Amino acid sequence: DTAVSQTPKYLVTQMGNDKSIKCEQNLGHDTMYWYKQDSKKFLKIMFSYNNKELIINETVPNRFSPKSPDKAHLNLHINSLELGDSAVYFCASSRGTGGAATEAFFGQGTRLTVV
Amino acid sequence: AQSVTQLDSQVPVFEEAPVELRCNYSSSVSVYLFWYVQYPNQGLQLLLKYLSGSTLVESINGFEAEFNKSQTSFHLRKPSVHISDTAEYFCAVSDLRAAGNKLTFGGGTRVLVKP
Numbered sequence: 001d002t003a004v005s006q007t008p009k010y011l012v013t014q015m016g017n018d019k020s021i022k023c024e025q026n027l028g029h030d031t032m033y034w035y036k037q038d039s040k041k042f043l044k045i046m047f048s049y050n051n052k053e054l055i056i057n058e059t060v061p062n063r064f065s066p067k068s069p070d071k072a073h074l075n076l077h078i079n080s081l082e083l084g085d086s087a088v089y090f091c092a093s094s095r096g097t098g099g100a101a102t103e104a105f106f107g108q109g110t111r112l113t114v115v
Numbered sequence: 116a117q118s119v120t121q122l123d124s125q126v127p128v129f130e131e132a133p134v135e136l137r138c139n140y141s142s143s144v145s146v147y148l149f150w151y152v153q154y155p156n157q158g159l160q161l162l163l164k165y166l167s168g169s170t171l172v173e174s175i176n177g178f179e180a181e182f183n184k185s186q187t188s189f190h191l192r193k194p195s196v197h198i199s200d201t202a203e204y205f206c207a208v209s210d211l212r213a214a215g216n217k218l219t220f221g222g223g224t225r226v227l228v229k230p
Contacts, residue, residue, distance in 0.1 A: 004158075031216060033218075035218075040222070041153075041203060041222070041223045041225075042220070042222055042223070043159075043205065043220040043223075044220070045217050045218065045219075048216065048217065056217055058217075090158060090159065092159075094216060096216070097216035102147050102166075102209050102216045103149070103161060103164060104149075104161075104216075104218060105161070106151075106158040106159040106160070107158050108157060108158040109157075109158050
């Protein structure tokens, strides 16, 4: 009964392909996120959704499109993959966006390798 | 924009010795502060957090951090480390003025505990 689960854990694909990463949380949280961790371990937010509504889009290329079918799911679709997209992508969730609700719970990450 | 600086990228330390990981953030306005730990090939786990109240916060496994508003710092300490504390540690800040509960992370500090 993993709190925040992502699939797949590893993804190896060729340049130009389109791929999706799925994320589900069973914590009943209202807010979900995608973070990217590069090869130097630097973590940066990409998107944030609150109750299925996009609230943060951190200057991410249009090739990245998040989709939130419901509060418990936030998927990430990437078109026309490039070598520079290789990274670990983390999904996270939090109860909300204020006070003690700001604590974020992270998934195990998806290591994307573009060859 | 908020920025977080972790002054040490790597900290080698002998088992049972003390360790301090330094974290400074840029904004002096209301923030929430977090330390996350990432064990090899795993996701991020919350170690401890400061939201309000006592400036000294503790975790269940012996870590503590002190919020210093005047120095805009949130240094992490442990008086005696174990081999199992070998991991990457990330300091993160949530700026209460910003929409969406975005976490801004420092670059991480790799702690390597030697026997």
